[in-house]
Amino acid sequence: MDGIRILIVDDQPLVRRGLRSVFEGLPGIVTVGESPDGLDAVRDVRRLRPDVVLMDVNMPRMDGLEATRRICAPERNNGTRVIILTMYDRDEHVFEALRTGASGFLLKDSPTSTLEQAVREVAAGEALLSPSVTRRLIGEFARRPSLSTPGADLGHLTDRELDVFRLLVCGHSNQEIARMLVLGESTVKSHVQHLYQKLGVRDRVQVVIYAYENGLIDRRLLPA
Amino acid sequence: MDGIRILIVDDQPLVRRGLRSVFEGLPGIVTVGESPDGLDAVRDVRRLRPDVVLMDVNMPRMDGLEATRRICAPERNNGTRVIILTMYDRDEHVFEALRTGASGFLLKDSPTSTLEQAVREVAAGEALLSPSVTRRLIGEFARRPSLSTPGADLGHLTDRELDVFRLLVCGHSNQEIARMLVLGESTVKSHVQHLYQKLGVRDRVQVVIYAYENGLIDRRLLPA
């Protein structure tokens, strides 16, 4: 491996040129391409297989957030990581951007040394945010104590109880769970009762609340 | 103001000495004191009023997390901000630490330039994390879309329906809601039916899920 391969995505040629010049000459970093919008970026990622994408947010045809979502989609991600580059750090954009799967979020006025550091960290599998973004994220995080205790001990649940648990917290009825697991409804009810006892709750609603409050929700299982 | 005043908290004298030497000679940064444990640190913060505290985690008498909680407690905080310094970045510690009110979380093996940058950013009201910590935080954050899309339009709900909604998503039964709002259970059931229609869901479990997925949960209303 002869360096970190980066792809620059921005609709303004001048910005692309500027970024390219920032990384030109930095050891171990090679700019392998530029894309003028999100749609092209998704295509170019498949073609060029860069290690890191520097992604603008506001672009025609497809914005950077949607492009990032597609690039980071687990089903066909090949290791490419994305750093979002934007002018603004308003909360909505930040929080939405961090959900897209990006590994970094930097303001465009960041010093070039920060850009370089970010690329290197992200290529190594770590993440880096602008300080003001970090502040917002911590603030949002701290506002919800539930976030911070991921994975309450579900260890005492048996495998089957866990199966039922996962479907229950998605909003399925006992009957539906029975069908999905190919079980009798009686069996499901039995497992559900054990869940109540073990989790110390009263009914299925409180199981759902318990799950969310303890960060046990896997969104990919949620019904559309 | 003639510089950023920092307080160094660590139970190992050698670490304190090392940190002090890092900041010695850096323009605009003055070490105003050292504390060997959390209890002393809380006292020293009141006495010395530093701008930034560099806080170790594992210490006798009182650990760094509890000390940080006390220092950052809103009722008597005077602007002092805390950077947690630790050897490890295991998830439990990270998430717990970020809830204490700290503005930074750095590993002890961070380069001195990072330490300096962190102190300056934090003193300016921003925040800074080690890249591996940032990665964990983003990962945890991204796991919950509910955090980031606050306020799906509940505007079409009437005031009374909203009252019922808030209690329902806390896990209360129709009977309990009726008692709390001083209503007949029939009335509550009526409102609940309207909720189902307006939110497009089937039962109370799915109302709870809807609420969480749309960031509509006010944790302060949750039962203990």
Add this chain to the structure above:
DNA sequence: GGTGGTCTCCCCCGCCCGGGGGAGACCACG
């Protein structure tokens, strides 16, 4: 005065769910 919305409460019904118990089968551990 009529119309529409909200809030309140009533009736009915059927079903799913909470809760209790028991039982047979399998497997692992000692």
Add this chain to the structure above:
DNA sequence: CGTGGTCTCCCCCGGGCGGGGGAGACCACC
């Protein structure tokens, strides 16, 4: 071989809930 745990399913029961309809009272608007 017994014991314990898990998984499966059964019985019973009562009550809460989902779903439908209707009705009276208040208020605002036109």
